[in-house]
Amino acid sequence: MTPTAARLGVVVKGWPRLSETFIAQELVALEEVGIDFDIWSLRHPTDTKTHPLHDRLNAPVRYLPEYLKDEPLRVLRGVIAAITRPGFAAAWRAIRADYARERTPNRLRRFGQACVLSRELPAETLGLYAHFLHTPSSVARYAAILRGIPWSFSAHAKDIWTSPEWELREKLAAKSFGAAFGATCTGLGAKYLQSLADREDRVDLVYHGLDLNRFPAPPDRTARQAGDPIALMSVGRLVEKKGFDRLIAALALLPDELDWHWTHIGGGALKGEMQALAEHLGVADRITWRGACDQPEVIDAMRAADLFVLPSRVAEDGDRDGLPNVLMEAASQKLPILSTPVSAIPEFIDSGTHGILTDDAPESIAAEIQGMAADPTRGAKLADAAYDRLMSDFQMAPGIDHLAKRLRHMLDSGA
Structure with a gap:
C-alpha cells in the first residue's frame, strides 16, 4: 500500500480576507512548491469580495466553531475525543496555566476550538502552521499538544506587539510545548521574538516579498x-x-x-x-x-x-x-x-x-x-x-523556498 502523503494544517483567523493578501500569496506559493495542506479558519469571512489569489488556491477550507455556543454538539464531540488522547493531560496543564494569567472567555474558546480541530484533523496531518502569533497560534498549540504533533507560526505586527510577554515566551520555548519554529516578516519583529525564545534559531526573518x-x-x-x-x-x-x-x-x-x-x-x-x-x-x-x-x-x-x-x-x-x-x-x-x-x-x-x-x-x-x-x-x-x-x-521566491524547507523538516519530525 502506498503511504499517504504528509499534510499540513494551516490555522488562520479568518478566510478569505482582503486585508491579508500576504497570507493568500504565501499559501498559493506554498501549494505551488508542493506543500499539501488544509486551511482551518477560526472565523467566517466578512468581506464581500475576494482577490484572484483566493481563487487560485486548491486547498480545502474548514471553519471551526466561531463561538462554542453556536455548535455545542460539535464542541462536545471534540472535548470528549480530546479527553481520550494521550496528550490531554499536557494540554490541560497548558490551558490551566494560560487561563490563570488570562481569565477570559476568549482563552476558553481557543481551547474548545483546539479540541474540535484535534478531533477533525485528517490522520495524515503531521504538523500545524498558524498565521499570527496570538489567537491562531494558541489554537494550534493546544491542538498540537493533544495530537502529539509539532506546530509553527508566522508572526506579523499586532500579534507580536500587543501579546503579553509571558505568552510569547510560552510559545517560544520547548519546555512549554512551544513552536518548532516561527517566521516573522520584519527584522525588528525577529529581533524581539528571538530575545524571548529559548533558542535564537527558533525564529527566522522571512520577508513576504512580492510575486511580481x-x-x-x-x-x-x-x-x-x-x-x-x-x-x-x-x-x-x-x-x-x-x-x-x-x-x-x-x-x-x-x-x-x-x-x-x-x-x-x-x-x-x-x-x-x-x-x-x-x-x-x-x-x-x-x-x-x-x-x-x-x-x-x-x-x-x-x-x-x-x-x-x-x-x-x-x-x-x-x-x-x-x-x-x-x-x-x-x-x-x-x-x-x-x-x-x-x-x-x-x-x-x-x-x-x-x-x-x-x-x-x-x-x-x-x-x-x-x-x-x-x-x-x-x-x-x-x-x-x-x-x-x-x-x-524583496521578491517572494527566496522566502517561500526557506519557509517550505522549514515546514517540510517539521512534517518529517512529526512523522
Whole structure:
C-alpha cells in the first residue's frame, strides 16, 4: 500500500480576507512548491469580495466553531475525543496555566476550538502552521499538544506587539510545548521574538516579498508637470495605527493653490469618524472613499495616482504595522511613497533614497506632499530606486523556498 502523503494544517483567523493578501500569496506559493495542506479558519469571512489569489488556491477550507455556543454538539464531540488522547493531560496543564494569567472567555474558546480541530484533523496531518502569533497560534498549540504533533507560526505586527510577554515566551520555548519554529516578516519583529525564545534559531526573518509575475509592468509616469493636479492615494484599514486622521489633518493644511485629490481604499472601524473629520476640516469634497477593493482594483488605482501616502504610527495599545505589503505594491508600479519611519518600514525605504519618511505631524506630512507636488522629477527618482530595491531584495521566491524547507523538516519530525 502506498503511504499517504504528509499534510499540513494551516490555522488562520479568518478566510478569505482582503486585508491579508500576504497570507493568500504565501499559501498559493506554498501549494505551488508542493506543500499539501488544509486551511482551518477560526472565523467566517466578512468581506464581500475576494482577490484572484483566493481563487487560485486548491486547498480545502474548514471553519471551526466561531463561538462554542453556536455548535455545542460539535464542541462536545471534540472535548470528549480530546479527553481520550494521550496528550490531554499536557494540554490541560497548558490551558490551566494560560487561563490563570488570562481569565477570559476568549482563552476558553481557543481551547474548545483546539479540541474540535484535534478531533477533525485528517490522520495524515503531521504538523500545524498558524498565521499570527496570538489567537491562531494558541489554537494550534493546544491542538498540537493533544495530537502529539509539532506546530509553527508566522508572526506579523499586532500579534507580536500587543501579546503579553509571558505568552510569547510560552510559545517560544520547548519546555512549554512551544513552536518548532516561527517566521516573522520584519527584522525588528525577529529581533524581539528571538530575545524571548529559548533558542535564537527558533525564529527566522522571512520577508513576504512580492510575486511580481502577478503585477503589470509599471506605467509611464513622465507626463505630470509641476503645478499639475496631484492624485494622492492610500490603502489600509481605517484603524488607529494607520494614522489616517493625521493625513486628513495634513490635507486641510495644504495651500488653496495646490490642486489635489485623495483616494482611500480599505474598510475599518473608524470610517465614520474619519469621514466626519474630513467634513469638519472642509476637505470632504476632495476625498474619495472607495472601501474594500480587490488587488487588481488596488493596482489600477496605484497606476493612476501620483503619490502613495501611508502615515503609520504606534497605536496606544502598542499595535503597529510590520512592513506593509502595500508599500511594495506601490513600488512595483513606480508610485512615489511618503510614509513614516515606524516599525519595519525603514527596512524597505531609506528616506531620501527610496521614498520619503517623515514624522506623523500633520504639518510635516503637508510639507512633504507640497514638496513632492512641486518636484515630480524627485518623486520619479525615488520611485525608480524603490522599484530597483524591490527587484533585488524583496521578491517572494527566496522566502517561500526557506519557509517550505522549514515546514517540510517539521512534517518529517512529526512523522
